[in-house]
Amino acid sequence: DTEVTQTPKHLVMGMTNKKSLKCEQHMGHRAMYWYKQKAKKPPELMFVYSYEKLSINESVPSRFSPECPNSSLLNLHLHALQPEDSALYLCASSQAQGSYEQYFGPGTRLTVT
Amino acid sequence: GQQLNQSPQSMFIQEGEDVSMNCTSSSIFNTWLWYKQDPGEGPVLLIALYKAGELTSNGRLTAQFGITRKDSFLNISASIPSDVGIYFCAGQLFDAGGTSYGKLTFGQGTILTVHP
Numbered sequence: 001d002t003e004v005t006q007t008p009k010h011l012v013m014g015m016t017n018k019k020s021l022k023c024e025q026h027m028g029h030r031a032m033y034w035y036k037q038k039a040k041k042p043p044e045l046m047f048v049y050s051y052e053k054l055s056i057n058e059s060v061p062s063r064f065s066p067e068c069p070n071s072s073l074l075n076l077h078l079h080a081l082q083p084e085d086s087a088l089y090l091c092a093s094s095q096a097q098g099s100y101e102q103y104f105g106p107g108t109r110l111t112v113t
Numbered sequence: 114g115q116q117l118n119q120s121p122q123s124m125f126i127q128e129g130e131d132v133s134m135n136c137t138s139s140s141i142f143n144t145w146l147w148y149k150q151d152p153g154e155g156p157v158l159l160i161a162l163y164k165a166g167e168l169t170s171n172g173r174l175t176a177q178f179g180i181t182r183k184d185s186f187l188n189i190s191a192s193i194p195s196d197v198g199i200y201f202c203a204g205q206l207f208d209a210g211g212t213s214y215g216k217l218t219f220g221q222g223t224i225l226t227v228h229p
């Protein structure tokens with residue numbers, strides 16, 4: 001089973017709202033990733049967690065706050081977003097950080113109004 | 114940073130035709146991955162390549178890891194309507210503990226349209 005699940009599927013939020021995206025995997029993977037994807041563009045890496053610790057932050061604005069509560073869960077907390085933050089947010093996981101296959105979830109379509 | 118040149122950008126083909134797309138880089142990669150993405154969904158891993166010269170098949174899909182480690186191609190044989198989507202290549206450096214560790218560098222994608 002190579003399933004990564006994400007909730008919600010769709011999210012509409014105002015610029016003053018606080019919301020969270022959730023990601024879960026039960027493959028025993030120890031690396032988890034957040035990506036942002038604009039229409040017809042490749043995914044752009046935001047954060048990497050390795051063994052529940054933040055390993056890479058690609059200079060993402062602080063209005064995006066990741067959290068890894070345990071080895072199966074990854075959250076992305078959103079606050080005071082801008083309309084240009086509207087995108088498909090993808091979670092991925094891999095066996096470990098490094099040269100391993102990354103498996104993506106279905107994504108959360110975020111619209112900021 | 115590393116860049117991947119993926120071509121063609123788009124393809125319009127008839128059902129039953131074979132398809133070929135490729136990615137080239139100025140950098141050497143240790144891993145090549147090929148993904149397919151349907152509209153509104155996440156990328157689905159099609160094939161992973163780990164060794165230079167490796168040729169791997171997955172049903173009607175065949176991919177190769179170039180000998181120079183700077184390129185890879187994906188072939189789809191006898192295309193069907195459900196092959197429609199965007200195909201991305203992704204290369205990965207093995208840079209243990211470095212700033213690129215675990216990062217995927219993506220190509221810009223090939224948009225495939227299949228006419229019945």
